[in-house]
Amino acid sequence: AQKVTQAQTEISVVEKEDVTLDCVYETRDTTYYLFWYKQPPSGELVFLIRRNSFDEQNEISGRYSWNFQKSTSSFNFTITASQVVDSAVYFCALSEYNFNKFYFGSGTKLNVKP
Amino acid sequence: DSGVTQTPKHLITATGQRVTLRCSPRSGDLSVYWYQQSLDQGLQFLIHYYNGEERAKGNILERFSAQQFPDLHSELNLSSLELGDSALYFCASGGDGNSGANVLTFGAGSRLTVL
Numbered sequence: 001a002q003k004v005t006q007a008q009t010e011i012s013v014v015e016k017e018d019v020t021l022d023c024v025y026e027t028r029d030t031t032y033y034l035f036w037y038k039q040p041p042s043g044e045l046v047f048l049i050r051r052n053s054f055d056e057q058n059e060i061s062g063r064y065s066w067n068f069q070k071s072t073s074s075f076n077f078t079i080t081a082s083q084v085v086d087s088a089v090y091f092c093a094l095s096e097y098n099f100n101k102f103y104f105g106s107g108t109k110l111n112v113k114p
Numbered sequence: 115d116s117g118v119t120q121t122p123k124h125l126i127t128a129t130g131q132r133v134t135l136r137c138s139p140r141s142g143d144l145s146v147y148w149y150q151q152s153l154d155q156g157l158q159f160l161i162h163y164y165n166g167e168e169r170a171k172g173n174i175l176e177r178f179s180a181q182q183f184p185d186l187h188s189e190l191n192l193s194s195l196e197l198g199d200s201a202l203y204f205c206a207s208g209g210d211g212n213s214g215a216n217v218l219t220f221g222a223g224s225r226l227t228v229l
Contacts, residue, residue, distance in 0.1 A: 091156065101170045104156050104159075
């Protein structure tokens with residue numbers, strides 16, 4: 001069965017610190033997709049990144065970077081030089097190969113203090 | 115604006131009542147997914163429709179039902195409401211999964227309060 005675990009319930013950092021949000025997944029599929037979403041205090045979920053299971057290249061987008069490691073079934077998210085606007089709940093998600101279901105982790109609440 | 119429209123934004127009702135939540139997907143998207151987010155909880159998958167057909171079910175209660183209409187909008191019906199049904203209900207739309215490009219685009223959610 002598919003499962004996504006985000007063990008960090010809440011993280012607090014001071015502005016400009018780097019922070020890594022952990023995501024561990026379980027699946028028996030060989031083809032699957034991984035995602036990160038951001039839910040700011042306004043409540044709407046915003047898509048950040050999608051990765052397929054055949055692409056283990058790390059990705060960087062500005063201050064955001066993602067580390068996908070199939071060997072450890074992890075898809076971690078790092079924010080470099082965090083800012084107050086990064087304060088939000090971040091969700092990691094896993095989709096089956098056919099996109100019939102998306103499984104979300106329980107989320108990590110990030111508090112960035114000035 | 116994500117392009118996914120959910121109505122109503124807020125709804126307050128009493129136990130035992132029935133409500134209908136509506137979702138219009140982003141233009142061109144064929145899939146609609148419903149999720150429930152209770153206080154301090156993650157996103158619980160309820161159901162997925164693709165082009166009018168049910169594709170997958172999650173832990174959706176028997177008191178809940180959904181459908182997707184020919185114009186692709188979807189409705190989630192919640193009946194015999196209980197206090198524990200109070201939650202934020204999200205609708206998300208997705209494109210054609212066969213193209214391998216599916217990404218969920220979420221609406222702003224419908225906040226249901228059952229008193």
